[in-house]
Amino acid sequence: MTQPRLLLVDPEILIRTPLAEYLRECGYEVVEATSTDEAREVLRARGQDIDAMLVDVGSSREDGFALASWARRSYPAINVALAGTLVKVAEAAGELCDDGPALAKPYDHQLVLQEIRRLLARGRQGPSSSE
Amino acid sequence: MVPEVQPEPRTATILLVEDEIIIRLALTEALRRSGLKVVEASSADQALSYLSAGGTVDLIVTDIQMPGSRNGLDLARHVRATWPMIPIVLTTGNAQLAASDQFDALLPKPYDAARVAHLVRTLLPADGEGNAP
Numbered sequence: 001m002t003q004p005r006l007l008l009v010d011p012e013i014l015i016r017t018p019l020a021e022y023l024r025e026c027g028y029e030v031v032e033a034t035s036t037d038e039a040r041e042v043l044r045a046r047g048q049d050i051d052a053m054l055v056d057v058g059s060s061r062e063d064g065f066a067l068a069s070w071a072r073r074s075y076p077a078i079n080v081a082l083a084g085t086l087v088k089v090a091e092a093a094g095e096l097c098d099d100g101p102a103l104a105k106p107y108d109h110q111l112v113l114q115e116i117r118r119l120l121a122r123g124r125q126g127p128s129s130s131e
Numbered sequence: 132m133v134p135e136v137q138p139e140p141r142t143a144t145i146l147l148v149e150d151e152i153i154i155r156l157a158l159t160e161a162l163r164r165s166g167l168k169v170v171e172a173s174s175a176d177q178a179l180s181y182l183s184a185g186g187t188v189d190l191i192v193t194d195i196q197m198p199g200s201r202n203g204l205d206l207a208r209h210v211r212a213t214w215p216m217i218p219i220v221l222t223t224g225n226a227q228l229a230a231s232d233q234f235d236a237l238l239p240k241p242y243d244a245a246r247v248a249h250l251v252r253t254l255l256p257a258d259g260e261g262n263a264p
Contacts, residue, residue: 013177014184017170033155034173038152045153 004120005029007053009039009064010083011053015107022109028116036067047075052119056105057084079119083107143255144168146186148178148193148206149222154240158192161244162251174199182210187256188217192247194240195223207234210220218254220247 006028010016013034020030031050033039043050053071057064068080083103103112145162149155150173157207159169170186172178176199191210207219223246224240235254238247 013181014186015169015174017186021168032159033152034169034171034177038173041152042156046156092157 003027003029004051004116005031005049006116007031007033007039007042007050007078009033009036009053009067012056015105019107019109019112023113023116024032026113036064039067040070043071043075043078047078050075050078052079052081052116054081054083054103054116057082081115081119083112117125138262142168143189144165144170144187145251146170146172146178146181146191146193148172148175148191148197149260150174150194150197154189158242158244158247160165165248165252167248167251175203177204179209181255182214188214190218190220190251192220192222192238195221196225218263220250220254222247 004027006023008016008020008023008030010019010032011034016032016034020032023030031042031046033042036055039053039055053068055064055068055071057068064084068082071078072080081103083105091123103115145167147155147159147162147169148216149158151217153246155171155173159171162169170181170188174179174197175193178191178193179201191206193203193206197203201209203221203223210217210219218236219234220236220238221234222238222240222242236250238250
């Protein structure tokens with residue numbers, strides 16, 4: 001059985017690396033992107049292989065929120081979870097009209113795992129009516 | 132008689148420093164398939180952040196030409212001075228850039244991921260330990 005593949009977008013190596021390692025130990029294949037530009041390249045090359053993505057909405061240069069919005073439009077089969085400070089995530093999630101998970105940083109690895117499992121289990125529900 | 136318990140061998144960790152995501156992705160997959168842990172950095176600054184924070188690394192594979200305040204040679208010099216036991220593999224599309232004694236092996240680009248994985252294995256210490264900063 002193929003492992004679910006996650007795209008983890010976070011510019012901070014000291015945060016991204018342990019989370020990615022934890023998720024690998026939990027049985028996921030994790031592709032790491034250190035910027036939103038990298039994430040776009042990965043999606044263009046391998047978007048069909050990505051099942052879910054976790055985006056730090058504070059990602060440098062382009063905002064992670066813009067990446068998440070673009071990914072939802074361009075790759076509707078991919079589940080998107082947002083991460084960041086509570087205020088930032090709440091703003092982004094509200095604008096995305098998404099009832100998906102909004103994860104506060106610093107990451108609680110077990111909470112991230114729960115949310116990813118929940119996302120993958122429910123499957124992609126499609127954009128909301130206001131999108 | 133109590134059976135002798137062998138300690139489980141520690142998985143060696145490679146710090147891969149490469150700013151081109153598609154190249155880095157292919158190489159990390161090859162290294163992980165060969166049973167190694169890989170820490171990914173897209174710049175020398177990120178790599179030094181990880182090392183300075185006490186991240187455990189057995190070997191570094193770094194591209195030379197990268198954006199940011201330091202390139203791969205700068206990184207290699209810093210690592211040689213600070214953590215001299217960590218082997219360093221430089222990768223480059225321009226071998227002339229690598230005229231330096233700050234590394235243990237040089238890989239021309241474009242490289243074959245399986246060949247890199249094999250080279251890394253040959254450079255790792257036999258016990259996979261002892262190089263962590």
